[in-house]
Amino acid sequence: MAEPVDEHFRASVRSATRTGAALPAGLPADRALALFDAQLGSRHLDLVARELSAAGQGYYSIGSAGHEGNAAVAAALRVTDPALLHYRSGAFYLARAAQLPSQSPMRDVLLGLVAAAEEPISGGRHKVFGNKALAVIPQTSTIASHLPRALGLAFGLERAAKLGLRCERPPDSVVVCSFGDASANHSTAAGAINAALACRYQGLPVPLLLVCEDNGIGISVRTPAGWIESAYGRRPGLRYFDADGCDLGSAWSVARRAVEYVRTERAPAFLRLRTVRLMGHAGSDVESAYRSAAEIAADQVRDPLLRTAELLIGAGVLDAGQVLERYERTREEVRRLASEVVTRPRLVGADEVIAPLAPSHPDLVAAAVGRLRPVAAPGLTLAQSINLALTELLADDPAAVVSGEDVAVKGGVYGVTRGLRRRFGAARVFDTLLDEQSVLGTALGMALAGFLPVAEIQYLAYLHNAADQLRGEAGTLQFFSQGQYRNPMIVRIAGYGYQRGFGGHFHNDNAVAALRDIPGLVVASPSRPEDAAAMLRTCAAAARVDGRVCVFLEPIALYHLRDLHEPGDDGWLGEHPSPHVPLGRGRTHGSGDDLTLVSFANGLRMSLRVARRLAERGIGCRVLDLRWLVPLPLDDIVREATATGGVLVVDETRRTGGVAEAVLSALVDARFGGVMARVASADSFIPLGPAAGHVLLSEADIEQAALELLKR
Numbered sequence: 001m002a003e004p005v006d007e008h009f010r011a012s013v014r015s016a017t018r019t020g021a022a023l024p025a026g027l028p029a030d031r032a033l034a035l036f037d038a039q040l041g042s043r044h045l046d047l048v049a050r051e052l053s054a055a056g057q058g059y060y061s062i063g064s065a066g067h068e069g070n071a072a073v074a075a076a077l078r079v080t081d082p083a084l085l086h087y088r089s090g091a092f093y094l095a096r097a098a099q100l101p102s103q104s105p106m107r108d109v110l111l112g113l114v115a116a117a118e119e120p121i122s123g124g125r126h127k128v129f130g131n132k133a134l135a136v137i138p139q140t141s142t143i144a145s146h147l148p149r150a151l152g153l154a155f156g157l158e159r160a161a162k163l164g165l166r167c168e169r170p171p172d173s174v175v176v177c178s179f180g181d182a183s184a185n186h187s188t189a190a191g192a193i194n195a196a197l198a199c200r201y202q203g204l205p206v207p208l209l210l211v212c213e214d215n216g217i218g219i220s221v222r223t224p225a226g227w228i229e230s231a232y233g234r235r236p237g238l239r240y241f242d243a244d245g246c247d248l249g250s251a252w253s254v255a256r257r258a259v260e261y262v263r264t265e266r267a268p269a270f271l272r273l274r275t276v277r278l279m280g281h282a283g284s285d286v287e288s289a290y291r292s293a294a295e296i297a298a299d300q301v302r303d304p305l306l307r308t309a310e311l312l313i314g315a316g317v318l319d320a321g322q323v324l325e326r327y328e329r330t331r332e333e334v335r336r337l338a339s340e341v342v343t344r345p346r347l348v349g350a351d352e353v354i355a356p357l358a359p360s361h362p363d364l365v366a367a368a369v370g371r372l373r374p375v376a377a378p379g380l381t382l383a384q385s386i387n388l389a390l391t392e393l394l395a396d397d398p399a400a401v402v403s404g405e406d407v408a409v410k411g412g413v414y415g416v417t418r419g420l421r422r423r424f425g426a427a428r429v430f431d432t433l434l435d436e437q438s439v440l441g442t443a444l445g446m447a448l449a450g451f452l453p454v455a456e457i458q459y460l461a462y463l464h465n466a467a468d469q470l471r472g473e474a475g476t477l478q479f480f481s482q483g484q485y486r487n488p489m490i491v492r493i494a495g496y497g498y499q500r501g502f503g504g505h506f507h508n509d510n511a512v513a514a515l516r517d518i519p520g521l522v523v524a525s526p527s528r529p530e531d532a533a534a535m536l537r538t539c540a541a542a543a544r545v546d547g548r549v550c551v552f553l554e555p556i557a558l559y560h561l562r563d564l565h566e567p568g569d570d571g572w573l574g575e576h577p578s579p580h581v582p583l584g585r586g587r588t589h590g591s592g593d594d595l596t597l598v599s600f601a602n603g604l605r606m607s608l609r610v611a612r613r614l615a616e617r618g619i620g621c622r623v624l625d626l627r628w629l630v631p632l633p634l635d636d637i638v639r640e641a642t643a644t645g646g647v648l649v650v651d652e653t654r655r656t657g658g659v660a661e662a663v664l665s666a667l668v669d670a671r672f673g674g675v676m677a678r679v680a681s682a683d684s685f686i687p688l689g690p691a692a693g694h695v696l697l698s699e700a701d702i703e704q705a706a707l708e709l710l711k712r
Contacts, residue, residue: 148441
């Protein structure tokens with residue numbers, strides 16, 4: 001069925017005539033024609049996407065029709081300027097690709113539409129705009145979640161230049177980030193823009209161009225007229241530019257001025273590009289259900305493709321027949337390419353799909369750890385051990401940086417980062433705003449600029465404000481770029497319960513299920529001081545070698561603990577350095593034959609204390625410290641369970657969604673034939689004061705569960 005937009009364009013062009021008007025100043029005819037070709041290609045990609053979908057050969061995608069004015073933004077930038085793009089960026093992508101003659105952008109987009117395995121950025125895993133050679137960093141269905149990363153990349157490019165680090169981008173690069181008017185209301189957008197302005201206020205360079213493509217509607221919800229200008233047009237420190245994205249001359253002129261401002265001043269700017277949305281939100285959207293026929297018709301009149309055609313005809317660059325010939329020629333070219341790409345192979349099997357998600361080269365990681373020469377230090381607490389490991393990391397790797405609220409001058413809430421800023425300087429150890437989305441997004445962007453960020457989230461409960469920066473942004477980048485882009489980083493988080501005399505829920509949180517559910521994420525959970533330092537070194541090496549994103553969960557209650565069984569026994573202190581701890585390898589304490597206790601974090605210490613009491617009753621236990629919650633030490637779990645024939649999983653998190661579920665499932669999958677059980681904290685938030693003891697796992701709970709299991 002013919003698309004109304006298609007029919008309206010052809011009918012309107014037939015009646016267009018030369019007016020004698022000149023092209024806008026500064027827009028030569030050859031440039032205008034090149035941009036028109038990008039707009040034509042984008043439009044026909046949208047039309048063919050619908051044809052492919054109707055034929056069952058293509059998949060869901062969001063079109064760019066009505067947003068083709070963003071081709072002018074691409075032309076105002078360099079091909080080396082990093083771009084994190086809105087999903088309506090077809091014309092931008094084609095216009096940028098035109099700067100590199102070796103590219104075949106229309107075919108690339110079509111390969112994505114049919115989920116072909118040879119699509120050059122995601123390999124058929126998603127329809128995204130991305131291309132390493134074009135410095136286009138792939139984004140999925142972005143609802144402003146990419147803005148913090150864009151900020152971090154702009155910040156990181158400048159910080160790399162300041163520190164003299166090698167960077168693949170020219171030192172005067174501009175980072176461009178585009179998004180819609182509805183997305184501009186999202187907390188990630190507000191936080192990222194606020195953080196950029198906070199940097200600018202402090203005199204820190206942030207060459208970030210924010211392009212808001214304002215079509216006046218988010219799916220079916222209208223954006224109030226004038227809202228974007230009201231919200232962002234008068235922000236101190238944010239230069240505001242406004243252009244008619246349906247008018248190629250306006251878009252070209254204003255985009256050039258905006259880019260020049262950011263490139264010269266190294267300061268953020270906001271470019272509002274007024275657009276229209278044609279053919280609905282996405283392929284399955286029927287906009288007539290919520291928009292009037294008059295509204296839809298009015299947008300067709302403003303169609304940027306039609307406006308550019310009328311501009312070229314009016315100035316005598318082309319006549320109506322030549323425009324239509326160009327239009328139909330592009331249609332046939334796109335259809336020809338579409339008929340070819342539908343025959344290309346798709347991804348085959350889970351292994352091929354998963355391949356770029358979590359690369360693992362344990363021998364190379366071990367070699368990277370082995371190159372370190374740590375200084376010997378006896379009798380360290382957990383906090384001291386982590387501090388020493390961070391010191392060694394910063395000394396060993398000039399690209400390593402430590403950031404987060406309170407990590408610099410104060411040295412962290414619990415003193416874990418004390419002294420780092422004094423030794424390594426404010427350019428490498430710095431405080432952030434109290435905005436977890438910006439903390440993580442800045443780290444993600446700095447990773448793209450060549451850094452190894454170590455970002456701190458002050459408490460586990462605060463991570464939940466920003467979990468999508470790990471799930472939707474960090475966790476997906478390698479997967480949807482086939483490893484062409486990586487965001488190696490470590491996220492340190494103080495967490496778990498048992499912190500007495502302070503806090504309550506926000507300072508005692510054991511909700512780790514959200515982390516364990518992110519594909520490819522490494523979740524480290526050290527409890528012993530010597531393990532913590534070794535595991536931090538492993539995380540840093542895995543980040544460098546494999547681009548892994550590692551979350552390092554640190555038990556608050558164990559930070560400054562010294563004793564294990566008796567006051568003054570110093571049984572919880574550790575030596576430094578300690579042997580390499582590979583990803584997914586646990587550690588066994590003891591060699592009892594009667595029962596295996598499997599635990600981690602605070603549960604390890606409680607289990608060791610319970611094991612000693614059981615030994616006094618003639619019951620021999622061994623205690624397996626998981627150390628890694630993802631990947632779990634599956635071989636160690638099965639081996640130690642088999643050794644005793646009985647397993648009690650001691651899980652200080654919750655019964656629902658807790659770690660014990662994964663451990664017991666692993667034993668079932670391995671056909672473990674012994675007895676097994678779990679003991680866990682209640683499905684509850686952690687209350688303040690002594691009431692916490694009613695819902696958190698206790699040593700008495702562990703001992704009782706062990707005795708009951710032994711009866712079986």
